[in-house]
Amino acid sequence: MKIEKTNEKLLWVPSPEFKDNSNMREFMIWLGKTRGLKFEEYHELWNWSVTDIEGFWSAIWDFFKIKSSKPYDEVISGGKMPDVKWFLGSSLNYAEHVFRNEDPENVAVIYESETRPLGELTWAELKKTTASIAQHLKSIGIKPGDRVVAYTPNIHETLSAFLACASIGAVWSSCAPEFGMKSVIDRFKQIEPKVLITVDGYKYGGKEYDRLELVKQIQAELPTLNETIIIPYLKDQPDMSGLKNATQWDKILKENARAQLTFEHVPFDHPLWILYSSGTTGKPKGIVQSQGGILIEHLKFLMLQSDLKKGDRFFWYTTTGWMMWNVVVGGLLTGASVVLYDGNPGYPNYETLWKFAESAKIATFGTSASFIMACVKAGVKPKEQFDLSHLKSIGSTGSPLPEKGFEWVYEHVKEDVWLFSTSGGTDVCSAFLGPCPLLPVYSGELQARALGADLKALNDNEEEVIEEIGELVIKKPMPSMPIYFWNDVDGKRYKESYFDVFPDVWRHGDFVKFTHRGSCIIYGRSDATINRGGIRMGTSEIYSALESIPEVDDSLIVDIPLDEERSYMPLFIVLKPGIELSNELKARINQTIRQNCSPRHVPDEIYSVNEVPKTLNGKKLEVPIKKILMGVPVEKAVNKGSLANPDSLNYFIQFKKES
Template identity: 60%
Template structure:
């Protein structure tokens, strides 16, 4: 594979690619309808963040938002937190989903380890959403009631969400691989009326029965009035094992034949509740509204991701990650949403790439970790499979190293648009990411998203260019949380995002904004390694460490000891059958010294069976750092929020060793 470094040019859009882009059409519309002309994307971005009302007002009109009522001002109060948008209007997120798809065309294309490849037309989707909405009304669900889902990434989850949204109910979901404590910690906060759940799921060829978990969720959330059970692992819903439960088909039948209607609600009416990762303390229950999410997703899907009616859009995700919500948003463009439930590496690392070929996928979205895993496995999808329609690959979840960019262009497809994105659950979007009009350079995110005034700040709040700083957002965005559930005073909201720079959203990532307008993310700012006054994001260290062929995964922390000295251990997961030899340690240190700095060579390298990760696959840097600093493990991390809870044991033992 070719050697590339950060900033290496890998792709440029052709004139044809640029001309057909939705963003080009939008810029043409601005010129013809508003008399606004922009030289390039970066000039357009500056206008979008300096003239917020003009930008978001233009998007409202350009996208033809369906609504009742009228607004006097786009942004009634330009403050954070507390910005008020499009006051006086009423709309419904779900209503916009069904504007473009013709009844016979595919809306959902899906497969899983339990189900073969299948399709659902727009007409079928509309019928099922209508039946579910009527069935939920029969259960007494109405505007403002909460419906929670313990469902995998299958069509029924999208149908149920759209049904909830259509009647003004509030949705929240967790993936069935979440443990009972993690689910209860999330759902109990919002006092749901109805639980939608599966009996189990299959992952990596193994079946996982979840009936006892569902029963415990019922018992531990007293507000629940009804459980609706979907037989996914079994053939029939075993409702007798639960409390007040009914089968999925029974719910559908109770609303069969009902027309699909939409309850238009105020712009800031809650649409769903998402959650922070919950690695420490009770997860934040993040409430986002119909209008703000609609506008943000229309912008993200159509302009930044360039989706249209002929596309087939995929992102590998579960219902417990905000990227599932982005997959749903893909339907706003009229594109078909592609769903896959199962282990992406089973039966081999080609599983998702085969799915891409079989479905005619145009946009392949995944995590940086998955791309790196494909690279490490040495697979070559472009050579082994037919991927004729693939034109874009999206990456998120963590920084994608330059080597990952290079692998995608060399071993998947040379002529495609690879966009790396960064954002978060907190706004349910990417505020740094892709643009179909800009070149792709290794290790870089192409641009800041329209309407997102992202800046890099130093500790005093001064903006930086070409230097690493705190990622902040200095102007409000419509999809910012309305509030955190149960946080009546707003204190937790302000403390979470606005305590470091009052009136400015601090996101918790390190970012470098280059003079060219492109960006580089360096990992979480609260897990940054500071050695000898030189700060470095952990992503840079991981890029160096994991370039060593024997290393599959890694985690690094910088621990301040009580005597004032620092201890920087590096933990590595090695390939099966490989031991940590002096030669491997020397090579790891050499690459860190060369690729990062001599200051960031670890004090000790330790082999561990696995790296602790959240259910969404993110490394638990901060909890591990706290454990090694002496924090009791039960206070450092909630094991229910981990994908691999036992992985913490080795760090607890190490902390005991340090104490002795």
Template identity: 50%
Template sequence: MTQNASTPELLWRPDPDRVAASRMAAFRTWLRAERGVEVADYQALWEWSTGDLEAFWGALAEFLEVRFHQPPSRVLAEDTMPGASWFPGATLNYAEHALRPGPGKADADLAVIFDREDGRHEELTFGELRRQVAAVRAALVDLGVRRGDRVVALAPNTPSTLVAFLAAASLGATWSSCSPDFGARAIADRFTQIEPVVLFAVDGYVYNGRSFDVRPTVAQLREEIPTLRATVLIDYLSAEATLDAAIPWNTLLAEHENAELTFDPVPFDHPLWVLYSSGTTGLPKGIVHGHGGIVLEHLKALALHCDFAPGDRFFWFTTTGWMMWNFLISGLLVGTTVVLYDGSPAHPDLGVLWRLAAANRVTYFGTSAPYIQTCLKQHLRPAHEHDLSALRSLGSTGAPLSPEGFDWIAEEVGREVQICSISGGTDLCAAFVGASPDVPVWRGELSCRMLGAAVAAYDDTGAPVTDEVGELVITRPMPSMPIYLWNDPSGARLHEAYFEPYPNTWRHGDWIRITPRGSAVIYGRSDSTLNRGGVRMGTSEFYRVVESFDEVQDSLVIDTSAAGTEGELLCFLVLSPEVALSELEPRLRAELRASLSPRHVPDRFVQVEEVPRTLNGKKCEVPVKKILAGTPPERAVSRDALANPDSLRAFLDLTRWESPKVL
């Protein structure tokens, strides 16, 4: 799978003064003085960081002042995957790093800004945050919560959710959360696996101008999770909200308002939280990350790559069911104010997040590539309509950001704003390709491989390639790789998920091209490749062309080819109102033929009302392909893993599984 590419347009160049003042530059200076390591530029630093893992991660921990209560015997005891043993013997605590005194963390310094779509606004200083965490920690201790117990939350992206998490982490309990807009079955599929002892839950939430009562779901969960000892009800919609046998949040805080804040040191690989795979084809995998790996990985990303410092304000549009929430709240590790938002990104209009950024003087604005694409198609002009003078960087993830998305950001947000297109995964709770303050931004490209992330592209034979599209792999361990999957004592599921077919190598499941500049382009999932006449192409290239049409609101492309046979190429389209497919189709065919190839012009275009998406908003390419191949839908995809399960009906109509009894 090759890609002919010339050097793209340079959209952003690092300012020399900013580079000199960055933490990345300070780290290189420190390495020279303290370790005798000379690295001329970012590429040389990356090569050293992935070539000598022990030296890099050990130096990083010292430079960023990781506090070990018990020091490690070494940095990396086993350089294997899976099974790498990081910082053996060390003890530490994530919550302590988030709340310990330091630059930007004085009691009066602002820790959290929160806005809700209906106008609710809250702010918490570090002093107030510490007091609330101390109170909830004391309450959890009174409820019998101990190290290793699981504490879960059915709650949105709010200060109380953050407080509950930090309290649980402070005593070594393991955290997990779901967004309250998840269906009851999807929540139970996640929480019942890990047998939690305490549930934090809101009484309801607001979205798109409506209020939703969550208490019936909470009552159902309590019946399905026999291990629960207590439920804490957070009065998020109404101060009068009650639930039988539940402890009111405000009562919990008041009864422990004078509690002392302490932190229990735990081993480096002690479980911090459980995140989940999408669960489209069965129970979601419970992905367990450790305290130490997340502290190191997030400190590296936020201090060095994002160049955060006290006074910065960090926003990412996310829910508590997406790993970007975990990444966002880690801004506290570096003394940055985290900006939380709960609500629809399009209510009352698509400008709501840009107004939030202006009002709160956000310096780093994070969102998804589909949101950027929507802003582009709606012809928004944020910098012309709002004061975004504080904005320094714009992060994008969740899907490949198209070159046109890069152009829109440069033109309508600001050419001085660094475009930080990143790619990573829930599996590592980290980005492994992204941006750095000392690396340029090229149109359509992720600027660099992250420090310590030995990312490579493999061809069909398992050999590394440069400037060719290949399988995205990681060839050396990273501290934030899962310590295990839940209910996988032998490690067989972990090995099957990430370490086949390449021994001792992490296979992530994406197509990537690494350029001679050290930048990268992501082309979509490797298990949903368009293989036409032996010419393979990532789906992101297809979507870039189709969704550039204003008349197309969303799309899904499926290659029904199976091993040894070439099937149909089908393009499903969600069209704007009053757009006729018959009139649009010839233009689509002509543009796809010219921009991609004649082989990648679909055999059929089919109009649908919705594209099936997971609860985290990802297109369901592989499940739909399975359904179109004749797999019964109940085996192809878990209905409860979808944000819009009824969207599957249009695809069932194309198969023999048309009976309304199926779904």
């Protein structure tokens, strides 16, 4: 339902029909019938979900009819984070819950890439491929707990390979093929994989990238490999000479064409996959999440919060090196069809993915805040060019979405669409904050705290605050929290990562403000937040203010302490081609920050740079750059292998030398 804007910048309200048809409303009705629990509105439901966490998660188990070969003994044991166990005694399989949705002739996967035209896989085809790969893995001795790694893009073969691993209880881990040699080895070597699945190459931005020479180097660094499986993606017949123990994907499918898919039941906390921290200041940490924890969290988040339904087409632009790929895979748990795209989202222009949304008939279109803002700057107007009548919702994540991005969606994409911004992390492979189909959308705000996520904002006195910026913490455990970090035998690194500031309370590292309506605003990473004269400002607020200046393409700001009372705050900006950093432009930038943020957050100096250093997942390197400018040696401040553009560091290294 489209409504007129008010002073609160209310952009959209779900219609009564939209709410009544939502999975969330169905869950609330079910709770009334089966548990005698009556809730008038969402925030009452949320409060119960974090007060009675045993009752809530057992209800989720029953509502989604989790299949276990053994009944669980208790929902949660151990008490305090991180030393808790979930659904002890149960035995299940993630992939089995995916394929209980199979409808052989219906579409399970829709895909397109710069290499392949629009195509589809039915549930029957997906199951057959998964069965063939699973049978082959078992035939070469892969057992529950063994690691299988993939150096592959976001294509349907990757999806099938993951489901095959999950079906036999093997542990999955993936890197996108644009990751360089060091980044891949830093991740994969520590987990000692037995099988590597890889493409021969890929296409991005119209250019071809052969990867087989790099695969040979990766093989040499992974002595535990027993086999490498090659997916012909760039070429129909890739040159496999020089590769050790290499088998072609198509050969495996042919030899195992009659295989039947079976499911190895494993304990609830059996590892499902290994994700990785960004690794900006050292080797990436292997974050291990469980079959049961991810299963129950993704059912909750995707079906209740995101309202995915059987037959929906669910898309999120991602690579296999970002946890959103794992979330997309989870879409299959809901009975929805998942939609995959591999390629440069801005090639040949920023209309590409909107055209794809039309041709693939996408219902939920997920992307990043940076993509939406790139569309804003490029002047894209999708609703004038494409039929988006099937589009029900748009999701944004990766960084806070500025108000300008929210308003662009309603003005230039679709008036009656549910736009939800989310925030969570690789740490739980889900979102703590984000969508709720029962609530309105306010510009610049995330709708609500997710069910089961006991989030609070704490001020400097560790007091819970509303309508005030505070440190984001989680006070109760969630099933998809890491079961452990890889090779962290005593749990020291795990505890240091989340429980170093507040004992028994998960500190997430973001600054957040919860409104009196229950919505929230993310202000960026707390360790990069700028405190000037007692006024604390999230860097995202400054970046958001700069969005209104058309000459500025990107920006990075850091605050360098000089002594106990003074600091130096430079702003680094990337200008659009042909633009020079004039005194007039500097003055306009300063005035914009003064008016939209605070006079105390006007930068001390403004510098023009060619590019902002970013991780492979597109996040700005605020803290590592701050460390470099404070004199920390580069090798201790940042892991160059984790960067999408490592050469961008050279400017800041030289800047420090000359300062």
